[in-house]
Amino acid sequence: MTEAQQTDRWIAHVDLDAFYASCEQRDNPEYRGRPVVVGALPGRRGVVAAASYEAREFGIRSAMPISDAYRRCPDAVYLRPDMRKYSQVSRQVFAVIKTITPVVEQASIDEAYLDISGLEKLLGPPAAIGQELKRRIHEATRLTASVGLGPNRLIAKLGSDYQKPDGLTVVRPDEVLDFLAPMPVTNLRGVGRRTSRHFDELGIRTVAELRAAAPGALEQKLGPRAAASFRRQADGIASDAVVPGRARKSISKERTFNEDVTDAIKLHDQLRELAAGVARIARRENLAGQVITLKIRFTGFETHTRQKKLPQATHDERVLLQTAWQLYTDSDLPRKAVRLIGVGISHWSDNSSQQADLFDSATEHANDDRLLDTIDNVTDRFGSGKLQLGVNRRQ
Ligand SMILES: [Mg+2]
Numbered sequence: 001m002t003e004a005q006q007t008d009r010w011i012a013h014v015d016l017d018a019f020y021a022s023c024e025q026r027d028n029p030e031y032r033g034r035p036v037v038v039g040a041l042p043g044r045r046g047v048v049a050a051a052s053y054e055a056r057e058f059g060i061r062s063a064m065p066i067s068d069a070y071r072r073c074p075d076a077v078y079l080r081p082d083m084r085k086y087s088q089v090s091r092q093v094f095a096v097i098k099t100i101t102p103v104v105e106q107a108s109i110d111e112a113y114l115d116i117s118g119l120e121k122l123l124g125p126p127a128a129i130g131q132e133l134k135r136r137i138h139e140a141t142r143l144t145a146s147v148g149l150g151p152n153r154l155i156a157k158l159g160s161d162y163q164k165p166d167g168l169t170v171v172r173p174d175e176v177l178d179f180l181a182p183m184p185v186t187n188l189r190g191v192g193r194r195t196s197r198h199f200d201e202l203g204i205r206t207v208a209e210l211r212a213a214a215p216g217a218l219e220q221k222l223g224p225r226a227a228a229s230f231r232r233q234a235d236g237i238a239s240d241a242v243v244p245g246r247a248r249k250s251i252s253k254e255r256t257f258n259e260d261v262t263d264a265i266k267l268h269d270q271l272r273e274l275a276a277g278v279a280r281i282a283r284r285e286n287l288a289g290q291v292i293t294l295k296i297r298f299t300g301f302e303t304h305t306r307q308k309k310l311p312q313a314t315h316d317e318r319v320l321l322q323t324a325w326q327l328y329t330d331s332d333l334p335r336k337a338v339r340l341i342g343v344g345i346s347h348w349s350d351n352s353s354q355q356a357d358l359f360d361s362a363t364e365h366a367n368d369d370r371l372l373d374t375i376d377n378v379t380d381r382f383g384s385g386k387l388q389l390g391v392n393r394r395q
Contacts, residue, residue, distance in 0.1 A: 292319075
């Protein structure tokens with residue numbers, strides 16, 4: 001083996017297609033070929049947890065308010081999530097994945113990263129390994145998965161999303177730049193509403209345009225750290241570390257202000273945005289946590305954290321916001337100018353049936369802001385037309 005070969009990394013990202021909805025179609029033949037929406041039931045508040053590809057043709061997407069989904073397709077099959085079933089299938093999927101390599105990192109209930117570097121001699125080239133992975137998953141579960149293979153996590157993840165459903169995308173190191181160039185910048189990691197707006201203002205839509213952005217412009221708009229991160233991603237540079245057994249212990253988001261903040265309303269607004277982001281990730285990963293953490297840094301890097309344990313696990317941003325704000329206002333913290341504020345959630349509940357109910361309760365008192373958030377989030381994640389491409393190819 002030459003030295004170049006030794007350093008070649010191949011990371012695979014596996015993602016089951018419309019996982020919850022596909023489980024239901026598998027177990028209920030009468031749902032096959034029909035739009036299936038898993039989540040809250042119509043007439044109640046709540047969101048779509050998963051939509052079958054038939055439902056997606058009506059524009060129905062994950063995280064969309066169920067009322068929107070119903071308006072788009074009243075004839076769809078609407079089902080409550082059966083988390084017990086999905087967890088069981090998930091365990092089967094992961095058992096199969098581990099027959100390929102033990103170097104597997106679970107990213108969510110239906111997503112994993114694998115380090116398949118050096119497996120070529122055993123299993124053939126990356127494309128063959130990806131194919132074999134899909135075959136074994138289908139054999140064991142009768143479900144389809146999409147697989148992306150590339151030199152790092154970013155490329156593997158974008159690859160698995162590239163030709164869904166039932167897709168296989170291999171991006172060799174020398175193809176990375178061309179693969180990324182036409183992609184919307186919103187496909188990159190860490191692009192939320194704020195960043196997305198900043199990219200809009202800079203007239204940057206694609207990764208190619210991001211690469212060509214004037215030196216300084218990006219840095220000024222996004223701050224040096226974020227700008228550097230996006231420039232690295234645009235060049236296809238990302239981590240290739242796959243850590244087996246790594247499971248999220250917490251989810252948190254924080255924001256450093258360009259200028260220290262004393263205005264309570266501004267702090268509260270920022271906290272609301274952070275809480276919404278944390279809650280969104282928690283819901284996506286089917287996690288509900290019992291401990292809320294507030295992090296505050298004052299001018300001069302004096303940093304404090306305060307925690308509160310709730311009687312019940314949550315992934316509701318209103319609870320997150322309320323608790324974190326209370327931690328700030330009720331605590332012994334000095335009233336000083338704030339440089340950084342952050343909120344986190346941890347100590348997961350393992351009661352999956354309780355979590356299933358949270359698809360409803362999370363939005364019971366949803367306000368317009370939150371709905372907008374949801375819609376923006378959907379646009380961020382699915383607005384690129386890639387899924388449409390997948391549907392067309394399947395026909
Ligand atoms: Mg999936």
